[in-house]
Amino acid sequence: MSMAPGTIEWVHAFVDRPRDRFAQAHAFWAAVTGTRLSAFRGEDDQFVTLLPDGADAVLKAQAVEGPGGGAHLDFAVEDVAAKAREARALGAIPVFAEDGLEVLRSPGGQLFCVVRWEGEKARPEPLVAPDGTTSRLDQMCLDVPPAVFEAEKAFWPAFTGWSARPGSRPEFHLVEPEPRLPMRILLQRLDDAGPAGAHLDFSCSDLEADRVRHEGFGAETVWRGPHWIVMRDPAGGTYCLTIRNPETGDLPSAH
Numbered sequence: 001m002s003m004a005p006g007t008i009e010w011v012h013a014f015v016d017r018p019r020d021r022f023a024q025a026h027a028f029w030a031a032v033t034g035t036r037l038s039a040f041r042g043e044d045d046q047f048v049t050l051l052p053d054g055a056d057a058v059l060k061a062q063a064v065e066g067p068g069g070g071a072h073l074d075f076a077v078e079d080v081a082a083k084a085r086e087a088r089a090l091g092a093i094p095v096f097a098e099d100g101l102e103v104l105r106s107p108g109g110q111l112f113c114v115v116r117w118e119g120e121k122a123r124p125e126p127l128v129a130p131d132g133t134t135s136r137l138d139q140m141c142l143d144v145p146p147a148v149f150e151a152e153k154a155f156w157p158a159f160t161g162w163s164a165r166p167g168s169r170p171e172f173h174l175v176e177p178e179p180r181l182p183m184r185i186l187l188q189r190l191d192d193a194g195p196a197g198a199h200l201d202f203s204c205s206d207l208e209a210d211r212v213r214h215e216g217f218g219a220e221t222v223w224r225g226p227h228w229i230v231m232r233d234p235a236g237g238t239y240c241l242t243i244r245n246p247e248t249g250d251l252p253s254a255h
Contacts, residue, residue, distance in 0.1 A: 006077065006079070006083055006161075007078075008160055008161065009078065009121075010056070012057065012074040012076070013059050013060070013137065013183050014060050014072050014073070015060070015071055017062070017063065017068045019063040019065060019068075021068075021235035025234070025235035026048050029050060029061060032219075033050055035051055035057075035059065037049075037051070038050075044063070048060065054124075055124035056120035056122045056123070056124075058123070058137065058182040060074075069236055070197055070198055070199070070237070071200050074112070074113040075114050075115070076118065077115075077116070078116075080100055080101065083114045086159065087102075087104050091106075091151070092159070101114070101115050102114045106156070106159075106196075107152065107155050108145070108149070109145075110152070110196050123179075123180065123181070123182045126205075129213055133205050134204075134205045134246045135202050135204045135210050135246055137200060138184065138202070138249055139185070139186050139242070140183055140184075141186045141188050141199050141201050142185060142198050143198060143199065144188060145193050145194055145196060146189055146192075152187055153173050156175045157175050160185070162175050162177045162184075171188055171190075173187040174186055201239065204241050204243060204246065205246055207229060214241065219231045227243045
């Protein structure tokens with residue numbers, strides 16, 4: 001049963017990668033998420049969905065012009081035009097619109113899309129690796145310049161209708177949906193001014209095991225944080241492995 005027209009019914013995460021590295025990108029992301037590729041879509045076959053077994057898709061990939069390397073979210077609703085009007089009233093800037101799709105920028109400059117809900121409702125279970133460890137792609141981290149951090153903290157809970165709370169460190173702020181939805185948002189305040197960006201995060205039951213597994217598929221370790229590892233995929237985009245419970249998304253109590 002659907003909810004109110006403005007309710008976010010589902011969320012898709014997009015991996016945006018350069019066209020000349022798109023094949024490496026979608027092959028890698030399918031491998032690390034245990035999914036298979038859909039048929040390609042678009043005038044130039046620039047879109048593909050990564051399909052899990054027994055659940056609805058969460059991850060998609062898009063070939064983009066230029067260096068690429070980012071990510072964005074698609075919010076699926078019953079009434080696209082109404083939800084986009086709501087976003088604009090909260091300060092979002094329109095970028096592009098067609099039937100069933102509106103592309104906007106948040107007040108802090110983050111691209112996102114409002115799309116028509118297609119009935120998705122079954123969240124994929126965490127991926128179980130051959131060694132028994134688990135992981136789940138469950139978080140979009142928005143990398144926010146300091147000057148617009150407060151504006152983003154206000155916009156995303158208001159637009160999504162999700163709850164918000166401080167994160168584990170002063171530079172983090174969480175925007176969390178109810179458990180039926182597959183992606184949450186982590187706002188990360190950057191140290192320096194610069195353009196807004198976004199990357200994807202995995203929750204991992206064993207950080208080192210997942211690092212080794214991802215490197216086996218062609219990723220590189222970039223940097224280690226207190227409870228996360230920054231990785232680079234074969235197409236040059238960065239993402240993070242985080243030591244969180246793949247079932248709940250929460251950090252271990254020791255952190």
